[in-house]
Amino acid sequence: MENHPKKRSQEDYWTSLAKSDFIPNFFMTPEYAEKADLEWSQCGNLYGWRDKWERGWSFPPLGPKGFETQHMVWAGFADVVGSDILDRLYIYDSWLFNDLTGSRWSIFRKNIRKYPERIGGDLVYRRLEEREQEDEISDMFLKWSEGKEVQDPVVMIRFFLFGKLRWGLFRNGGLVGVNVGDENHRHAVYRYCLDNGSPFLNEYLRYLFYLSEWVQNKRWVNDGGDLDNPKLARFKKKLNPIKIYQIYSNQTTYNQLCI
Numbered sequence: 001m002e003n004h005p006k007k008r009s010q011e012d013y014w015t016s017l018a019k020s021d022f023i024p025n026f027f028m029t030p031e032y033a034e035k036a037d038l039e040w041s042q043c044g045n046l047y048g049w050r051d052k053w054e055r056g057w058s059f060p061p062l063g064p065k066g067f068e069t070q071h072m073v074w075a076g077f078a079d080v081v082g083s084d085i086l087d088r089l090y091i092y093d094s095w096l097f098n099d100l101t102g103s104r105w106s107i108f109r110k111n112i113r114k115y116p117e118r119i120g121g122d123l124v125y126r127r128l129e130e131r132e133q134e135d136e137i138s139d140m141f142l143k144w145s146e147g148k149e150v151q152d153p154v155v156m157i158r159f160f161l162f163g164k165l166r167w168g169l170f171r172n173g174g175l176v177g178v179n180v181g182d183e184n185h186r187h188a189v190y191r192y193c194l195d196n197g198s199p200f201l202n203e204y205l206r207y208l209f210y211l212s213e214w215v216q217n218k219r220w221v222n223d224g225g226d227l228d229n230p231k232l233a234r235f236k237k238k239l240n241p242i243k244i245y246q247i248y249s250n251q252t253t254y255n256q257l258c259i
Helices: 010-019 030-035 094-098 103-119 134-145 153-162 201-211 213-218 230-238
Strands: 039-043 046-050 084-093 123-127 165-171 174-183 188-195 220-222 243-249
Touching (some): 010 030, 010 046, 030 153, 030 174, 084 094, 094 213, 103 201, 134 153, 134 174, 134 188, 153 174, 165 201, 174 201, 174 213, 188 201, 188 213, 201 213, 213 220
Parallel strands (some): 188 220
Antiparallel strands (some): 084 220, 123 165, 165 174
């Protein structure tokens, strides 16, 4: 009797990833796949995520014997070498943010005090309910993005408005900033941060995210890359990452049928 390869579901993909030794990149979460409209696809005995407007796979596909990393992919696993460097991946220990003593934290420690000390008022940081603050967030996003070249703006606004893990910072009852989280089996993911442009508010929001109960329970934080921006890279390195990985794209393939 002929053996037919087992069909794989989306759940199989994430379960197999959790059982593997591979480290997921910043984008490899169920919610990102949903918000980015990635399509669950089959090609021969390979299963995985694709962007319908792009060639190849979004992430390494799942085959009969596990993940196959040699195919054309937009974003691979951490430190799995491909043809081109896509970005870095900064991993942090959120527990270290509970005690910012020592010279290595001096700049961040000073900066996170500046917003609450200078702006004053009643500051409240809390989880946002579903669809809460839609108009306020939309207005804030439009003002923040004006004149900027924003990557994946549709995905970004979907997370800000409809994300499952959102926190808001309120000053005297009015929204001044938003943090958006996400998660994979290894890490809490610091997906996005949005604020009203006040000096030092972005750093204060980051500090609040790392101290939140949800993040503290997850402990390890995937804080994405630096987009080849030297200023952003310097900032993230000053936050004392426990590990910096390379994330590669792979534009070469041995299998033209299932690139």
